[in-house]
Amino acid sequence: MSLHRKGRAALVLALVAVVGMAFRVSWNALRDIAGAVGADDTAAMLYPFVVDGLMALALIATLVLTGDARRFALRVLGAYTIASLVLNYVHGLVPELHGRTVDWGRLADWDPANWALVLLATSLPVGSIYFGSDLVAKVLHHRPAPIPATAANMEESTETERKRSTADLEESTPPQITAPVVRVPDRSPVDHRKPALALKPLPQIDPAPIAPIERRAVAAESTRPRRATGRVPAAAKSTRPKRTPEQLLTEARTATAGLPDEKVTAEGIRREIHTSPVNARMLRDALLAERAAASAV
Incomplete structure (x- = not known):
C-alpha cells in the first residue's frame, strides 16, 4: 500500500512539472500576442493565465462533474485548447511578434485572417470570465451520486447479519412437526334395491387389566398472588358507622x-x-x- 501511494504521488508530481513547463512555453507566445492586440505590460503578463488557466480549471471540472455539466466542461476545455494552439501557431509564423516590432493589431497579412485572429485573442478574456464562473458554480452546486453497493459489500453485510442473528439465538429452534393428513375414503352410495348384508357379531374381548401406575403429585410453584378467601378481618373493615337517610x-x-x-x-x-x-x-x-x-x- 505504501509503494502504491508513493507511485501515485510521483506520477502527480511529474504531471505537475510537465504542465508547468508547458505553461511556461505557451506563456511566452500568449504574452507576445496580447501585446500585439493592445495590452499593456501587466495585462500581457496576465493574459496566459486567462487562457491556459481556464484550461486547467475546465480539466478539474471534468473530473468532478457528471452528465451534461461534464460535457459542457469538456467543450470549454476543447475550445480553449484549440484557441491556445492557434495563437501559439500564429506566434511561430510571425517572427515580428517575438521582438514586438509588429504593427499594433496586425497578426496576419491577409485582412480576414487578421480580423479573425484579433477577435479570437480579444474575446478569450471575456469568455474566461463567463465560462469560468459557470464552471465554478456547477462544481459548487454539484451533488455526487450515492455509491452503489457492490457484490462484495452486499455479501459482507449479509454475512455480518447472519452471524449477528446466529449469535442472538440462545438455542436452536426445534423443527416444526406437521401431522400427516389422512384422507378418509368417501362412503359408497347405498343401493336400496339390494338387500343389506347381515353383519356377524364380533366376539367380545375382555380388556386386559392395566396395572396401576404410581404417580407422585408435584406441587407446581406458582408466582401468581393468591386471592384472599374467607372473612375479611375486623382490622380491614371501615370504622365509620353507617349513616341513616x-x-x-x-x-x-x-x-x-x-x-x-x-x-x-x-x-x-x-x-x-x-x-x-x-x-x-x-x-x-x-x-x-x-x-x-x-x-x-
Whole structure:
C-alpha cells in the first residue's frame, strides 16, 4: 500500500512539472500576442493565465462533474485548447511578434485572417470570465451520486447479519412437526334395491387389566398472588358507622345552607358529605323539593 501511494504521488508530481513547463512555453507566445492586440505590460503578463488557466480549471471540472455539466466542461476545455494552439501557431509564423516590432493589431497579412485572429485573442478574456464562473458554480452546486453497493459489500453485510442473528439465538429452534393428513375414503352410495348384508357379531374381548401406575403429585410453584378467601378481618373493615337517610339529609342541609339552588348539585353533595352518587342525587332532589316548598309558602 505504501509503494502504491508513493507511485501515485510521483506520477502527480511529474504531471505537475510537465504542465508547468508547458505553461511556461505557451506563456511566452500568449504574452507576445496580447501585446500585439493592445495590452499593456501587466495585462500581457496576465493574459496566459486567462487562457491556459481556464484550461486547467475546465480539466478539474471534468473530473468532478457528471452528465451534461461534464460535457459542457469538456467543450470549454476543447475550445480553449484549440484557441491556445492557434495563437501559439500564429506566434511561430510571425517572427515580428517575438521582438514586438509588429504593427499594433496586425497578426496576419491577409485582412480576414487578421480580423479573425484579433477577435479570437480579444474575446478569450471575456469568455474566461463567463465560462469560468459557470464552471465554478456547477462544481459548487454539484451533488455526487450515492455509491452503489457492490457484490462484495452486499455479501459482507449479509454475512455480518447472519452471524449477528446466529449469535442472538440462545438455542436452536426445534423443527416444526406437521401431522400427516389422512384422507378418509368417501362412503359408497347405498343401493336400496339390494338387500343389506347381515353383519356377524364380533366376539367380545375382555380388556386386559392395566396395572396401576404410581404417580407422585408435584406441587407446581406458582408466582401468581393468591386471592384472599374467607372473612375479611375486623382490622380491614371501615370504622365509620353507617349513616341513616335522615343523618345524610341533615349533613346535606348543613353543607348547602349558603348555596343558591343552581349550585346545589349531586356531585357537590357527594364530595361534601362523602356518600355514594345514588344517595347524592336523592339528597339533591330532597333539598330542592324542600326549598321549593318553603318558597311557595
